[in-house]
Amino acid sequence: MEPLLDFEECVKDSPEFRLKLELFEADVSTMETHLDKVMKLCSKMVEAGQAYSAANQLFLSSLADLSMYQKKDSVITNCLNQFNQGLQEMVSFHTMLLDQTQRAISQQLTNLCTQFLPQLAETRREFIRIGEDLETAAVKSAQVSRHKAGDAERASHLLLATRKCYQHFALDYCLQLNTFKTQQKIDIFNSVFSYVHAQFTFFHQGFDLLRDLEPTMKTMAAQLSQLSSDCATKRKDLENSHLLVQQRDASGEPMVSPCTESDDTIQGYLFKRSRRKSKTWKRCWFSIRDNQLIYRKSHKEDNVVLFEDLRLCAVKSLEQIDRRFCFELLSVQKCCALQADSEQLRQAWLSALQGSIDLAYRERADPQTTQPKELPPPPSGGDPAPGPPTQKLQVLGVALRGPGNNQCCDCGEEEPRWASINLGVTMCIECSGIHRSLGVHLSKVRSLTLDSWEAEQVKLLCVLGNHVMNQIYEAECSEQGRAKPRANSPRAEKETWIREKYVEKRFVQNHSLDKVCNGKDDAGLRLYQAAKAGDLVTMAHTLAQGAEVNGSITKEEGRTALIGAAVGGSLLACEFLLLNGANVNHRDRRGQGALHAAATAGHTGQVCLLLKRGANQYAVDERGQDPLAIAVETAHADIVTLLRMARMNEEMRDSEGVFGAMADDETFQDIFRDFSNMASHTPERLTRRQFSRRGEEEGEEEEEEEEEVQDRGGKVNSVEKRSE
Structure with missing residues (x-):
């Protein structure tokens, strides 16, 4: 074993100890440099390995996408899936190797450096500082005169104390150096061993994995042999087909005919004139499908619907321009000029388009949309005279x-x-x-x-x-x-x-709208009075001259023309103002809107119309009353029924579950439809009457009205029972 620092020599502080200490310190510094280099290179290697794993993962994903083209062959697909799974596991093994390398090298060596080196550096600084203090104390002790007993004694005591402190720090420093020298061997060897063991495990797992894939590779080799034979046969068939097509006579003008292999009625190339640049024409592929005219600018672009419903179009020849064989297709929103390659092709397209329009009318005709339920004959002027229709007219x-x-x-x-x-x-x-x-x-x-x-x-x-x-x-x-x-x-x-x-309204008669009538009237008041009287012609004339449909009339407590129409009871005036942008929820100074006014006056038709147009039935006036409270107070039973139904329908729509599904069902729609039709055709039957015995005929009318009210009430009760 390599010799360590001797503690006895440390106490003596001999030159040999000092020399050996410097060698130890130099060795520690060199070791620190090597450890730092190893950890940095390990981090770079792990980062490179992670980048490799990510790139490998993308590569395997692309291989998996490529194998999807062979999904019709179950054997090949199964083999490719097994290969992909095996390679995915190899990527996972490599990721595990990088993780183990990170722990084996970086973490262990980092622990070694952080556990010993900072403490060694701190102890060394204290050791050098105390050594300098000891040298200073020794010099002072030596310089004290023998005749100064007190100074000599103090210098001796200071020297003794400093020497003991120095010996204590020197022993601690030597202990830490010896411990680091001993521990570094264990940690370094353990780190390298862990890394080698991780490599061993990685290659061993890869070997086992590839050995399991060996049967699949044999199956794949047989499939490759069969595919090679089939490919050679297919190439011969393709060459024969190519020769047949090449020898076929493809000359002559292309014809446009109905397409039997697709859903298109007709298809072919046409020139289309640009809507912005009238002199620009572009050749596009057109087709008629599902009563729509569709075109495609190029094979790289998707189909574009030029006309969504051919029933809304008209087709005619276009002779006013210099280009030949042109025709035009008109609709509500736009028109489009097209050009065929010949007169024969133009006639074919004209016949196909007109035939598609006629066929669409025959197949899609809906009596509910082409015929209203009941319409009265046209009146001669003013509001139409009430009365039940005699027949259903288009x-x-x-x-x-x-x-x-x-x-x-x-x-x-x-x-x-x-x-x-x-x-x-x-x-x-x-x-x-x-x-x-x-x-x-x-x-x-x-x-x-x-x-x-x-x-x-x-x-x-x-x-x-x-x-x-x-x-x-x-x-x-x-x-x-x-x-x-x-x-x-x-x-x-x-x-x-x-x-x-x-x-611009350039041709409207330029009457001054702020001309004073009777000293006080203005344009808004003129519109308001016409709406209240139901004078549609005057209303239309006033709006054409620039009157504001939502103008607030100061002399009428801030009311608008729509509120005036609701007060006057003209259903057509209300409809005309709503169609021209009247605010259905505007309220006057007393907080009352058109719905409040209609409920107060007992105009059931106006209430039904305003509810259908989105009037707020919860708005309250200055007395805190909403339209329902007003209808109850004025005892208008039909209006109470309407408002209750509308409120119940809205509350059920906002609820969840079965009640939300019941909102806007047929019962609600039937009741509103009954009121709407009655208000439009027989408004006198909605007029509230007092029960009296003035004659047998009047009694029969009242009995019929009572039956109608009971019938509507039965519908309301049925809805209430369903909601409960």
Whole structure:
């Protein structure tokens, strides 16, 4: 064993001890340098190994993805999966090796350095400091005169004490050096042994794993031999097929025909004109599928739906441009110019598109959307006269019977199929697309043949209509020398006309809206009074001149025109204002809104309409009463029933479980539909009457009303029982 520092020599502090101590200190310093180098290199090796494991893991993942292409062959897939699992385990073994290396080298050697070296450095500093104090004390003791007994005694005592302290620190320092010298061998050997053992375990596990994969490798070798034979046979078949196709005559013009191998009705290449750059045309692949026109710009891009519903489109030849074989497809929202390669192909596409449109109408015709439940005949003016309808009429037939509605309001094209529900006009498909581009705040476009309509909306088309609205919006057209476009006018001309007419309102008669009537009236009051009186023409004229639909009328306690319509009881006035952006929840200075006013006046139709349009039935006025409390106070039974049903439906919708599923069920919808139809067609039957015996005929009417109320009450009770 290597000799250590002798404690006896340490006490003597001889030159030999000093020399040996310096050698020990130099050895400790060298050992510290080597340990630090080993730990740093070990950390770098572990980091490199971890990076290798991560890269290996990604590589194995890519191999697993590659093996997915062979999933049809179960044998090959099984072999590849076993190989992948084995290699994954090898990666796991390597990760374990790196972890064990980290613990074996870095952690153990770090413990050795942190346990001994800092304490050795501290003890060495104290040892050097006390040694210097001892040297100073010895010099002072030697310099004291023999004649100064007191000084000599004190110097001797100081020298003795310093020597004892020095010997104590020297012995401790020697002990720590000897201990470090002894411990370093154990820790270093143990660390290296642990590392070698980890390597041994790693390679032993890898050997066992590959030995288990040996049967799979034999199976895979047999599969490779079979695949080689099959590949050679397949290559010969491909070469023969290639020769056959190469010898086939593929000359001639490509034809467009129905596709039997796919869901497409027709497909082929067409040129499409850019909407932004009219001179730019791009060749794209088009097809008709599921009543939609779809195209693809290139094989790298996905299909794009150009027209979502061909029922909303019209197709016609395009002869106004220089390019040949062109045709155009029009819808509400846009139009698109297309070009075929020949006249024969253009006719084929025109026939296919028109056939798809006709087929869609035959297959998808829905009587519930093309026919309203019950619609009255068009009235001659003002609010329509009440009375039950005599037959179920189509929306189109009723709307076109209005004054001027059989022609487009903007270009005069015959038999329009579209309408603006807030303006109360009908229009052709091209003008409807321009209206749609204006925004729903100006024009709400709806189809007369495809969309569902409520009775009040159809009545607005009959009461207002193209004749009345054009008198308002085209009042000064002739005075300004402006010519109205025709059906065959370019789209750009129609678009300019429609924007001047409805956006800029250039042709509306320029009456001063702040002109004083009777000394106090203004535009808002004029709109309010017209709404209260149910005068739709005056309302439309006032809005066209720029009146605010949500203007608060100071002279009417802060009410709006919608509240005035609810007070007056005109259902069409309420619907017209709501379609033009009226705030259904505005409240006046007393905290009452349109729903409060309708409940107070007993107008059941208005209550039903406002509830459907989202009126807040929980809003309270300055007395703390909501519409239900007002209806109870005024004893309007039908309104109480409506509000109770609406409140119950909303509470059940907010609940969870079976009650939430019951919300908006058929019972609620039936009751609201009954009230809505009665309010629209026979409003006098909702008028609250006092029971009297004024005659046999009146008694029969009251008995019928009582049966209706009981019937609605039975529906309410059935819903309440279900909710309980």
